[in-house]
Amino acid sequence: MTTAPERPVLLPSNQPANRFYAGGSKIRAFRHEEGSTDHVPEDWVASTTTIFGEADTGLTELPTGERLRDAILGDPVGWLGRDHHAQFGADTKLLVKLLDAGQRLPVHIHPSHEFAQEHLGAGHGKAEAWYVVDGGTVHLGFARDVSATELSDWVREQNVDALLGAMHLLTVCAGDSIYVPPGLPHAIGAGVFIVEVQEPEDMSILLEWKGFAIDGPRHGHLGIGAEKALKATDRHGWSMAELETLLIHDGTGVHTLAAQAGSYFRAEHRSVAGETVLDAGFSILVILSGEGQLTAANGSRAVLAPGLTILTPHNIGNLTITGELTLLRCRPPLGQVPDSI
Template sequence: MEDPQLYPYLIEPKLVGAIWGGDALVKRFGKAGDANEKLGESWECWDTNRLLNGSLAGKTIAQLRTELAAAFLGNLDPVKMFPVLTKIIDARAALSVQVHPDDEYAQRIEHQPNGKTECWYVIDAQPGAELVLGWNRDTSREEYERRVKDGTLGDLLRRVPVQAGQVFYLPAGTLHAIGAGIIVFETQQASDLTYRIFDWNRVDANGKPRELHVQKAADVLDYRQSEAGAIDQIDYELGGMQRTACIADRNFTVEKLRLSGEWASLPTEGRPLIFMTLDRPAHVRCAAGTAELRPYQTVLCGAESHHVELRAMQDQAAVMFVTPPARADAMEERLQSAGVDGDRIEAFLHQFAPLVKT
């Protein structure tokens, strides 16, 4: 008999105001907030988010992991924070130039369990929009510190044009900023550690500049020239579903699923699964129930559901699909099962190979 508590959990998002935010989270994505406020982020799946439906409505994901343990988490540690955070980010203006620490630095200096590797799926981008993604040439800590002081750091910023549908991977230590006019779906390690380097000389509502973290950033930055661009994604079919492999990091995998009006199934692989619809509604069914997802709504399914079924409510729908810390070979196995050429798989996975700093 299926556990009645293993139904699809609709998640109540948390809206976060930001000096660079806009009104799209409310007006376009239907989030419950004040469109007159500058809203920058919708935290879609986060440890303290609450469930909206079913017998567990009102409980947080944190309560779920302690009360349901392995039924929800599989072999993830129920004592630790839910390991990924997913967001929608509306950058009406550019975000600060920033960097995130890796796990070792976060543990040693910040006494936090992990750092922050992240990735972006671009939902929308205005013409001419661009990201800051690394350095345009090799540099050094000494040059970085000098240019921060004399205001010429911008000369070293590498700017990358961006368009909807692209995916970008940002391992910890990557200098970056989301530019104005870009909306992304972000998947990241569960951490809010951000070291701001430059904030475009802005001031907050009190007329004060936001805090910068120039020296901590100096500790964790990768100073090598960046050549990374949009990820070369792989389209494939598995289990009667059209899928696109986007990210295969050791901390999470990200895919885009294309649904039809017929039910299609995928295994949980012993992990809780996160789904967010894009611009069309969908149904999600697992162990003990079915949920209806509005566009840009997030649902979470427990590990011991074993299989999750999805279908478009209309003729088609697209869904972002995230799994928290997966086996190192999980994505490789999916692609092999679909008959993807071995060389293509190797080239795809190489994009996420650990970087060795020099």
């Protein structure tokens, strides 16, 4: 039986090819890697999730050559901890992506857990949070109430001007973070580069596909048809005051991203100057800037530098971070009982 490694795991890039929108150069630059930057706009980090409808594409392969999904199934307690395993089984409850929008993404939504379970037989919906590495504009939520008929007409006719015109347009800057609850219409603007923390599913319902390299009527509604899929949309008008509850502007120091998403996943930003100790647990570290070192309670170590993504199994214990750096720590939701080793 495979056992969880007793050290932090450095994860290389994992960029599914030939996506329907452009991007990828900012991911390669962030990671200091060479390679194609054409239509590889996503890097799936520590992924036990596949692209919707595919058997293998999207899964993370560990440096040993074993898939992370299979490794966790072999030793879920070592990877995830006893309390996580008791509550969630071998489900990591987590997917992290680097996303480089080489062009504006189409307007789309993600279903809730309840909708995904009822209509798709899925174990998760797709709540997500974004940490902005390089800013720009995003469309987020309707600015007024939109009727079901109105939305259906816009989607059927691909009336993109009407769709975008009914949405809020926000400027986001490096250091901002945004919680995107299930059902909320959104579109990331060209040039925006984010770290995306989400539930581990690949489920998007397209409201727009005109001009993109995808057959929207066929592939944009998760195989359940537009009429049913569009019922997952949050059509109510969001005021700016309501939207502000989803945003953190220029977050620095130590702060939690998307606290509202705690039942789905956890993520925090940390600025380290000297030394800090993090509790044990399955987590994904994304190093944003600076340099340092990670030392686990069991004595294993990893060098920390910009662009690295590091997976920490639960079994290596508490993590001591030293140096001058900033990072994101992305984690599953907290179980009902605090875990221990």
